[in-house]
Amino acid sequence: MPAKDIYHDAVKNALIKDGWIITADPYPIRYKEVKLFADIAGEKAIAASREGKKIVLEIKSFLSRSPMRDLETALGQYLIYKAFLSIEHPEQKLYLAIGQKIFENFFQKSAIQFVLQTYKVSLLIVNFEQEEIIQWIS
Numbered sequence: 001m002p003a004k005d006i007y008h009d010a011v012k013n014a015l016i017k018d019g020w021i022i023t024a025d026p027y028p029i030r031y032k033e034v035k036l037f038a039d040i041a042g043e044k045a046i047a048a049s050r051e052g053k054k055i056v057l058e059i060k061s062f063l064s065r066s067p068m069r070d071l072e073t074a075l076g077q078y079l080i081y082k083a084f085l086s087i088e089h090p091e092q093k094l095y096l097a098i099g100q101k102i103f104e105n106f107f108q109k110s111a112i113q114f115v116l117q118t119y120k121v122s123l124l125i126v127n128f129e130q131e132e133i134i135q136w137i138s
């Protein structure tokens with residue numbers, strides 16, 4: 001079983017506060033002979049339909065001395081998960097969950113925005129201290 005990110009519980013609590021039901025913690029992603037684990041899966045009922053919105057989250061703290069190196073690692077993991085989910089569970093939407101501070105101080109840089117747009121990375125911005133969702137970016 002993979003180790004939980006330092007902010008795992010803060011993100012999970014933020015989702016619950018926002019009305020999400022946690023359906024898996026961690027969430028296994030299988031494709032052929034490969035089995036990986038994303039951090040959390042959740043579902044939220046949509047009033048107009050029986051089918052809810054389904055998400056999978058990979059949580060990253062970005063606490064090392066090099067946020068760029070953290071991004072390189074997170075992006076590789078995100079893209080692998082996204083590829084496998086597109087085949088096995090296309091109804092699941094993958095998000096990279098990050099903190100509000102790293103979003104404001106690093107992810108707003110034009111070079112980083114270019115990478116995120118190029119690879120169509122969806123973000124969930126969370127205030128870790130308040131355990132609140134700040135923004136969904138698809």
